[in-house]
Amino acid sequence: MTADSAAAKLRTLPFEAFRTFEDLGFAKIDHHRSLRRGFPEVIFGPGKTPSQITAIATGLADNGQVVLVTKTTDEAYRAVAAAHPEAIWHQEASAITVGRGSPERIGKVSVLSAGTSDIPVAEEAALTAELMGASVGRLYDVGVAGLHRLLDHVDVLASADVLVVVAGMDGALPSVVSGLTRALVVAVPTSVGYGASFSGLSALLAMLNGCSPGVAVVNIDNGFGGGYLAGLVCRLGADPGAPPMLK
Numbered sequence: 097m098t099a100d101s102a103a104a105k106l107r108t109l110p111f112e113a114f115r116t117f118e119d120l121g122f123a124k125i126d127h128h129r130s131l132r133r134g135f136p137e138v139i140f141g142p143g144k145t146p147s148q149i150t151a152i153a154t155g156l157a158d159n160g161q162v163v164l165v166t167k168t169t170d171e172a173y174r175a176v177a178a179a180h181p182e183a184i185w186h187q188e189a190s191a192i193t194v195g196r197g198s199p200e201r202i203g204k205v206s207v208l209s210a211g212t213s214d215i216p217v218a219e220e221a222a223l224t225a226e227l228m229g230a231s232v233g234r235l236y237d238v239g240v241a242g243l244h245r246l247l248d249h250v251d252v253l254a255s256a257d258v259l260v261v262v263a264g265m266d267g268a269l270p271s272v273v274s275g276l277t278r279a280l281v282v283a284v285p286t287s288v289g290y291g292a293s294f295s296g297l298s299a300l301l302a303m304l305n306g307c308s309p310g311v312a313v314v315n316i317d318n319g320f321g322g323g324y325l326a327g328l329v330c331r332l333g334a335d336p337g338a339p340p341m342l343k
Contacts (some may be wrong), residue, residue: 203330
């Protein structure tokens, strides 16, 4: 039996036949997530205490999995770093990582932000795609209010396999970018904007109603979801015949 076929069998084992989670009482760590979905379970920081985040991170790290904590705090980082000195605090993304993810660079992702205020969400997307093994470039503050700033980088758009486009306000940038490239565009609306933006709802609706085809839309401020989708597409593109968890 090859390593790939063994991984495929593990991925589909009946739940009762193989206990695939670790029960901490307040959380059940899914240790088979990377086999099924190509990336370990990610810790969503809001609503969890630093000690809870640390316990979940330890469970993942002790099983040889890369740890990513999203939308978290410096306080949580200090708690995780006390248990795992190798932990890294990614301040712009408000994220913690333990481990370095896939060393293999598969596919090219470019992450764009419409404005400087969108950078935290864009950095969450970029970090996620990097952990999944993509080669990631960044292009920030290129929104439609000054379209020449975007047009000055058409070479970046042309060279990417996937473009993650992060925008608040009117949410127009993903549709414009999609009209300039053949690459898949992953649109990430942010909650940045004045009152009538309704905390990102107007940007989300604009992206869902965009006229350019080839745009996939994730939820408001979901940089992780945008980066994950981009990384998954790059993996599938590198080997269309294999499930992502076998690469």
